[in-house]
Each structure stands twice: as structure tokens, then as C-alpha cells.
Amino acid sequence: MFIATLLTSPETPILNRETVESLRNAWGGGDARWLDPGVAAEFPLANVPDNVDQVWHDLQSLKLDLAVQPGAGRKKQLLIADMDSTMIRQECIDELADEAGVGAHVAGITARAMNGELDFEAALRERVGLLKGLPESVIAGVIRDRITLMPGGTVLLNTMKAQGAYTALVSGGFTAFTAAIAARLGFDENRANTLLVADGKLTGMVADPILGKEAKVTALEEITTRLGIGADQVIAVGDGANDLPMLHRAGTGVALHAKPKVQAEAKIRVNHGDLTALLYLQGYAREEFAA
Template structure:
């Protein structure tokens, strides 16, 4: 059995009952269940529709995401999340670069790296080098003034944690940011790169080894082994090319507002919904949300 979930941006509810019924009838689906009126609904299917991606394309034009997955095991016991442009709305290194006066150059490198056009480690090294001499105190300033949580982040963490799930934040960014975000949201652990500091200023280098794509896969392997979980019991979420390894290995790999080249390699693509979409696709209704 499969489950089809349709959802949209909770800030702009556009999901109509007529759309749900039309699709359910076309695919011979079971009775529709509203998870949040106007925002998310689901119905069961006996088989995967042949025109799945054609319908997905059509729904994208009206601001609706479609996820079809196996019904069994869709509620996960672990969340493995990227941070930049996933749990928060910014790229931390881009925000630091703005403070250093090299924002445009760094943003260009970040975009190309996240799209898979550049080697992640080389791109990170180049960008960090442009921050050399920046006062360490700027990190706290950026955290306070520039960093905002992705909508739905608190509900996602609070709800999954209340259901007993483990949560790990794994980032190609920096511990100075992941530590704060992880503490704010209630992650059980966080892993990221380290910005090196001397005499109160950034040295322009990052600690080695650089945490990138393979390190995220290693985090998946190590944490599931420690917890006695199967990788199929993990939901991973990210948006960039360095997330693809963990997205493909996890039971549910969610490409959230991802670069097109990244989304194209994932079966679960959320382009319109916020982080509460990760709850809806597990079968949680809005009245069960925590946080």
C-alpha cells in the first residue's frame, strides 16, 4: 500500500477538496483524510501511479506539493537535518561575508557549491579564506540579527521529539552556529565545521577534516548504529548537493526548497510547504503538532 500526501504553504492555503477528490478518483484511491484543512490531505493507494511525476509537475504550477510513498514505516524514529537554508532561512557563511564586505563573491561560490558545480571542500576553503581578519564577535552579531528559523522548525522538532525520535543537526557550516540552533530547537546533537580563531579574529581557515557530503553519510551510519536503528527509520532533510548522500541513504530523504539538480535525484520534494511538511508526510495531523 502507498499513501499520497498533498500539501502547500500553510501561510497560503490553496488545497481544495475538489482537487483531492479528482485525484483520488483518477487513481482509485481510498477515502481522503484532511491533516490540516486547506493545507494538507492524504489518501491511500494500492499501487504507484504511472503518471506520478506528470501530476506532480501540474500541481507545482498551483503551489501544491505531492508526495507518494510506501505506507508502511513512514513514521520515522530519527531526524537527520542540514542547517543552512533548511532549519534556518540563511546560509551562515553568506551572512558572515556580508559583514566582511565580500558578500557578493561568497554568495556566488555558495550557490555554485550547493548546486554541485564546485567541490564542496575547495569552495568552503575559498570562502572561509575571504573572512580572514573578521572579529570573532561578528558571529554573535550575525546570530542575533541575521539568522531566522525556517517556518515549521519548532513544530517539527517538538513533535518528533515528543514521539520519541532522536534528532541530529549535521551541517557543512560551523559549530558556532549549529550549537546555538541545535540548543534553540532541541536537537540531541550537532556536527559541523570549526572556524579557527586567533587573537579574537578569524584566521581565514577552517579546522580539518572538513565536514562535507561524506561526513553527513558517516553521521547517518554512526548514529543509527549507536541507537540500534535501521537507516530506513531515518528522515533526512536538506537542500544542497552535499546533502545528497544522506538523502539517498535515509528511509525518507526530503529535498526541501532544494536546488533543481538536487531535487531531481530525490523522490520526496517539498517546494511549497514549510518544515511541517515533514510531519504531514509521516501522517501527523495538525492537531497533533507540538511546539
């Protein structure tokens, strides 16, 4: 059995019964279950329809997301999440670069790197090099004044942890940021790169080895081994090209508001929902959410 999930942004609950029933009838699905009126609904399918991708594209113009996945084992025991532009709205290195007066230049490199147009490690070293001499104290100010959480993150973490799941924040960004965001949201652990500091200033270098796309897969494999579970029990979320191997390895890999290259390769794409979409995709109804 498979499950088709339709969802949209909780801020604009525009999913209507007509749309759900029309698609259910066209695909010969079972009875629809409303997970959250106006926001998310699902129905069972015997097979994956041949036109899933076309329907997904058609629904995008209506600001609706669609996913079809196996029905068994949807509720996961491990959440692995990217940080920048996933659990938070910003790219931390871009915010630091703005403080250093090179914001636009670095943001351009970041955008290309996240779309897979540049080698991640080389692009990271280049961008960090442009931060040389920036006072370390600026980091705390950026976290306080510039960083905002992606909607739905707190509910996602609280709900999965209430159900016994383990949570890990795994970022190609920096530990100075992941430590703060992990503490704010309640992640069980966090992994990222380390900015090197000397005499209270950034040296323009990052500690080796660089945590890139391979390291994210390694984190998934190490944590699942430690927990004694398989990769099929993992839900992973990210937006950049360096997240793709992790998304492919996880039982459920979700590209959230992702870059074009990521959307082209990911099986599950969410462009309109927020982080609570990961709960709906697991079959959680709104009344099951932990505040």
C-alpha cells in the same frame, strides 16, 4: 500499500477537496484523510502511478506539493537535518562574508557549490579564506541580527521528540552556528565544521577534516548504529547537493526548497510547504502537533 500526500504552505491554505478527490479518483485511491484542512491530505494507493512526476510538475503551478511513498513505517525515530537554508533561512557563510565586505562574491560561490557545480570542500576553503581577519565576535552579532528560523522547525522538533524520536543537526556550515541553532530548536546533537580563530580573529582556515556530503552519511550511520535502528527509520531534510547522499540513504529523504540539481535527483520534493511538511509526510495530523 502506498500513501499519496498533497500539501501546501500553512500560510496560504489553498488545498481544496476538489483537487484531492480528482487525483484520488484518477489514481483509484482509497478514502482521503485530511491531515489539516486546506493544507494537507492523504489517501492510500495499491501501486505507484506511472505519471507521478508529471502530476507533481502540474501541481507546482498551483503551489501544491505531492509525494508518494510506502505506507508502512512512515513515522520515523530519527530526524537528521541540514541547517543553512533548511532549518534557518540563511546561509551563514554568506552572512559572515557580507560583514567582511565580500558578500556578493561569496554568495555566488555558495550558490554554485550547493547546486553541485563546484567541489564542496574546495569551495568551502575558498570562501573561508575570504573571511580572514574578521573578528570572532562578529559571529554572535550575525546569529542575533541576521539569522531567522525556517517556519515550522520548532513544531517539527517538538512533535518528533514528543513521540520519542532523536534529532541531529548535521551541517556543512560551522559549529559556532549549529550550537546556537541546535540549542534554540532543541536538537539532541549537532555536527559541523570548525572555524579556526587566533587572537580573536578568524584565520581564514577551517579545521580538518571537512564535514561534507560523505560526513553527513557517516553521521546518519553512526547515530542509527548507536540508537540501534535502521536507516529506514530516518527522515532527513536538506537543500544542497552535499545533502543528496544523506537524502538517498535515509528511509525518507526530503528536498526542501532545494537547488535544481537536488530537486532533479531527490524522490520527495517540497517547494511550497514549510518544515511541518515533514510531519504531514509521516502521517501526523495537525491536532497531533506539539506546540
